[in-house]
Amino acid sequence: MGSESAVLPCFDFSKGGWGLEEGGEGWEEMCKRVREACESHGTFLLVCGDETLEGLSSEKVFKVVKELFDLPSETKQKFTNPKPTRPYRKTPVHENFGIGVDDVPLPTMIEELTNLMWPQGNSSFCETIKSLGAKMLGLNALILKMIVAAYGLPQHYNSDVEEMQKTSYLRLIKYVVPEDSSYDSNVALPSHRDKGVLTILCENDVRGLQVQSKTTGEWIEIKIPKEGFVVFVGDVLKAWSNGRLHAPSHRVMVSEERYSVGVFALPAMEMEIKAPHELVDEKVHPLCYRPFKYDEYHTHYLITLSDKSLEEFAGV
Ligand SMILES: O=C(O)CCC(=O)C(=O)O
Numbered sequence: 001m002g003s004e005s006a007v008l009p010c011f012d013f014s015k016g017g018w019g020l021e022e023g024g025e026g027w028e029e030m031c032k033r034v035r036e037a038c039e040s041h042g043t044f045l046l047v048c049g050d051e052t053l054e055g056l057s058s059e060k061v062f063k064v065v066k067e068l069f070d071l072p073s074e075t076k077q078k079f080t081n082p083k084p085t086r087p088y089r090k091t092p093v094h095e096n097f098g099i100g101v102d103d104v105p106l107p108t109m110i111e112e113l114t115n116l117m118w119p120q121g122n123s124s125f126c127e128t129i130k131s132l133g134a135k136m137l138g139l140n141a142l143i144l145k146m147i148v149a150a151y152g153l154p155q156h157y158n159s160d161v162e163e164m165q166k167t168s169y170l171r172l173i174k175y176v177v178p179e180d181s182s183y184d185s186n187v188a189l190p191s192h193r194d195k196g197v198l199t200i201l202c203e204n205d206v207r208g209l210q211v212q213s214k215t216t217g218e219w220i221e222i223k224i225p226k227e228g229f230v231v232f233v234g235d236v237l238k239a240w241s242n243g244r245l246h247a248p249s250h251r252v253m254v255s256e257e258r259y260s261v262g263v264f265a266l267p268a269m270e271m272e273i274k275a276p277h278e279l280v281d282e283k284v285h286p287l288c289y290r291p292f293k294y295d296e297y298h299t300h301y302l303i304t305l306s307d308k309s310l311e312e313f314a315g316v
């Protein structure tokens with residue numbers, strides 16, 4: 001355990017690097033590399049740089065995130081998201097706010113959260129988290145388009161890309177070292193695979209995230225670039241890609257207070273997850289997963305909470 005994240009691919013999406021423009025110079029090469037990273041590791045790092053992040057420095061983001069978690073418990077508990085899996089939650093090792101309800105735009109939800117937490121207003125929280133959310137949603141969308149392009153799939157699969165982000169949501173997380181000494185481990189978030197499509201995360205300057213190597217099974221420490229993100233492939237994207245993309249197990253170990261922000265791309269509940277026929281062939285890539293509705297898979301997971309739920313539910 002303990003390899004440096006230097007072994008993980010890291011792409012420069014800053015203006016001085018590869019750039020972010022769809023179809024721009026270096027686009028094809030970048031799509032290919034992103035696809036390869038998602039196949040071999042299921043994860044990669046992204047450096048965005050100040051210009052691309054438009055002033056959203058890590059200091060600025062985590063200052064407002066910390067302000068939220070520093071509010072009194074009674075105030076935080078007022079946040080009862082109508083989506084039952086995403087209210088304010090607190091356990092001995094972490095606290096989190098899941099922000100996002102199907103059909104309600106993320107900026108509206110962030111405004112509602114701000115008004116609830118600070119009736120007198122807090123524009124720096126509201127504007128910072130809205131800009132960050134928009135940036136992270138945009139990056140998820142771009143990466144999904146890159147994957148479609150890298151497989152040489154016809155443009156009409158971009159409608160799958162849109163469907164696959166219909167219920168995206170943002171999560172603000174604080175990890176703590178438990179005071180209760182009966183918690184003898186510092187596993188703050190146990191090993192799991194993300195069940196959705198694609199996850200993008202940033203952290204304050206405290207490490208703790210680890211990913212399990214696809215090839216060796218060892219745990220690799222992830223050092224998310226300060227002006228950047230880490231990206232994980234989730235189960236739904238693995239199924240859609242006919243098992244070509246890898247959905248890696250990851251976990252969080254903490255020895256000091258840590259904060260992170262994640263945007264989780266999730267499909268429309270009624271979306272049928274089905275590999276494009278171009279990604280299926282008899283010999284090399286036989287069909288790995290039967291087509292399934294996302295809400296059925298989601299329900300199955302909530303019942304079993306199994307890390308192998310995709311294989312159990314839809315494996316052929
Ligand atoms: O907080 C992190 O760095 C990871 C969070 C995560 O993996 C999750 O919420 O699914």
Ligand SMILES: [Fe+2]
Pocket residue numbers: 192193194199250
């Ligand atoms: Fe995760």
